[in-house]
Amino acid sequence: MVASAVHGFGRLRTLLPLLLVLFAVDSPAHRGHAVWTDITWVGDRFEIVHRMHLADAIAVNRFMGGRDAIEAPRSLARVALYVEERFKLQGANEAADGDEIDESRLDTIGAEIEDDFMFVYQEWVTRLPLRFPALENTVLLDVEPDAQAFVRILGPELDEERERR
């Protein structure tokens, strides 16, 4: 009995690395849902890049009524429009030169898949603001109510990070 138990433990020790590998492979399926946004000043505009897991993008595409494969151009477009409708600048803002900025329209430029992520690209053509405006960001909340959002803003005197929990 003891011998068989020891033998069984020995077998478990042999299997343990394999089990660990299996858990490691499986773990991404249980990762949290989130969208990461980088907003970068490039001299005459802000470039805005949103990044989400491909699994979440697939859910968004279905939520938007898409039935095509996520790689299809129309699926990419649907996800981009979903982000466009849920990521907005709020209100006017003072420019660094003292005038008021009243143009707060973001242009959605495109979307692409790279590795296990979907990227959505937007831009805000504007003068440099004194402070980056407030954001309305409800991306992913329709499909994953607990989804987090992380925003990083990079620009002269503008560097900051914002978070939605």
Place this chain on the structure above:
Amino acid sequence: MARSDVQSSRRYSPLLAIPMLFMLLSGCASMNRDFSRDWPQELPPSNYFVISYERDALNQEYQALHEYMYWVRKFYEGTALYPRGWSDITTEILDATEDPKAKPEMTERLAILGRDIAAEWSKDGGISLVKNHNLATWGIAASRAVGEGNVEETLDRISDDLGKLLSRELTADAITVDRYHAPDPEDPFAF
């Protein structure tokens, strides 16, 4: 000239139908091609226009995506009726821009303006707020601006008019060349 002569000169030769038919068929064949496969690199990414297409649900009822993308390409490359496409207009303006420091900004401006016009004009003819004659008007205005040296002001006005057209503050018929340039008194065909 006798009345019958006038009538016959207006009649099309049956032989003319052959190349016309060929042109139409080749147009249909290229319209049905997969647009993403051979999208020209010098054009804005095709994805931008797919997003524009998806944005207009009404247009989708009348026009398939591949038709829309076909007309986007034609906007840049030119058509049989309007052989000077936006790419030609861009080249003409950039060639005339002497200050090398001004070229990158002008390139960017033309790219954004072209993109915005293409996204609307390429929709189904009954839906699009930008009509064929608007393209012709803007093409003429841009060419004249090169000659007169007021390209920036003209592009500003075209951009402003496009915005008003899209927000329905202006109708397509209201956009004429004299909005951008005073009529030339020595030009007998000036309109």
